[in-house]
Amino acid sequence: MSVSVKTFDTAAEAAQVLSNDRAARFMGGGTWIMRAVNEGNQSFSSVLLARDPVLRQVQVQGDRVVIGAGVTMAQILGHGELAFLHRAAKSVGGPAIRNMATVGGNLFAWHPYGDLATALLALDATVTLASGNQQQALADLLRDREREPRPVVLSVTLTRPQQGAFRFRKVSRVKPKGISLLTIAANLPQASERISGARIAYGSMADTPVRVPAVEQALEGKTLDEAGIAQAVAAATNGIEPPTDAIASSWYRKEVAPVHLKRLLLEAAS
Numbered sequence: 636m637s638v639s640v641k642t643f644d645t646a647a648e649a650a651q652v653l654s655n656d657r658a659a660r661f662m663g664g665g666t667w668i669m670r671a672v673n674e675g676n677q678s679f680s681s682v683l684l685a686r687d688p689v690l691r692q693v694q695v696q697g698d699r700v701v702i703g704a705g706v707t708m709a710q711i712l713g714h715g716e717l718a719f720l721h722r723a724a725k726s727v728g729g730p731a732i733r734n735m736a737t738v739g740g741n742l743f744a745w746h747p748y749g750d751l752a753t754a755l756l757a758l759d760a761t762v763t764l765a766s767g768n769q770q771q772a773l774a775d776l777l778r779d780r781e782r783e784p785r786p787v788v789l790s791v792t793l794t795r796p797q798q799g800a801f802r803f804r805k806v807s808r809v810k811p812k813g814i815s816l817l818t819i820a821a822n823l824p825q826a827s828e829r830i831s832g833a834r835i836a837y838g839s840m841a842d843t844p845v846r847v848p849a850v851e852q853a854l855e856g857k858t859l860d861e862a863g864i865a866q867a868v869a870a871a872t873n874g875i876e877p878p879t880d881a882i883a884s885s886w887y888r889k890e891v892a893p894v895h896l897k898r899l900l901l902e903a904a905s
């Protein structure tokens with residue numbers, strides 16, 4: 636089966652076509668889509684591209700950060716205002732993948748991928764959809780991302796974390812660019828040295844990156860020391876049923892999650 640490529644001036648036009656054609660796929664950097672084409676995947680027959688400049692823009696106004704869905708991991712790494720995301724962007728693949736892989740594509744990456752999406756989830760990001768500029772919480776997009784019609788994400792908006800509040804850790808068996816067996820992102824804002832409004836997200840612990848409310852609640856009002864985080868570490872896998880795959884079993888993921896959560900929470904702020 637041949638695959639056609641259609642290019643549009645705006646993401647909204649591509650979204651319009653996508654909403655009426657279940658055999659079409661929007662393409663970001665193509666690290667997944669082109670692999671599927673090369674492997675003869677027959678689940679789609681056309682690829683939609685958009686030249687929309689908004690897709691490639693990064694806008695920083697005060698603490699408000701808007702990142703176009705077509706911005707690549709390499710572009711994040713080259714942007715000084717996005718230093719808090721550098722560790723997450725650098726954890727995605729090797730240099731060739733990071734040059735192509737986009738923010739938007741990472742939101743739709745299948746398990747066990749989605750390392751940047753995990754970081755964005757812990758930052759309480761919202762997405763702007765190309766169709767009608769609708770806003771949606773990233774958590775809602777991730778929950779419904781398999782639903783038809785597929786949306787086109789135009790950009791991701793977030794509030795820059797407090798200095799030293801954001802932490803990210805990807806655990807893999809192959810260094811430096813192995814696939815995640817567990818990714819943890821934590822935003823730990825503090826007021827009077829007590830945690831206020833913690834956001835914790837796991838990657839590779841469910842079909843999509845997920846928030847971990849049990850840990851967030853256990854951290855509320857606590858100090859970031861061994862005694863203060865004890866309840867949170869004990870609750871590390873409450874409500875979480877990780878999948879078993881070629882990287883790790885569900886049992887193993889649950890065993891190691893508290894260990895890595897504890898290390899992340901006690902890590903010196905950078």
Ligand SMILES: Cc1cc2nc3c(=O)[nH]c(=O)nc-3n(C[C@H](O)[C@H](O)[C@H](O)COP(=O)(O)OP(=O)(O)OC[C@H]3O[C@@H](n4cnc5c(N)ncnc54)[C@H](O)[C@@H]3O)c2cc1C
Nearest residue numbers: 663664665666667668728736737739740743744749750788
């Ligand atoms: C060798 C290799 C190593 C990898 N390593 C990692 C890794 O370590 N960590 C990790 O997280 N991922 C990894 N990936 C997966 C993938 O490269 C990344 O997740 C990447 O961010 C996907 O982005 P993309 O732009 O290439 O997506 P594409 O291939 O263009 O698209 C992927 C999916 O996202 C959808 N999509 C893309 N952009 C949008 C948009 N703006 N709106 C709506 N839907 C959209 C597409 O329709 C498709 O379903 C790896 C992939 C490969 C091939």
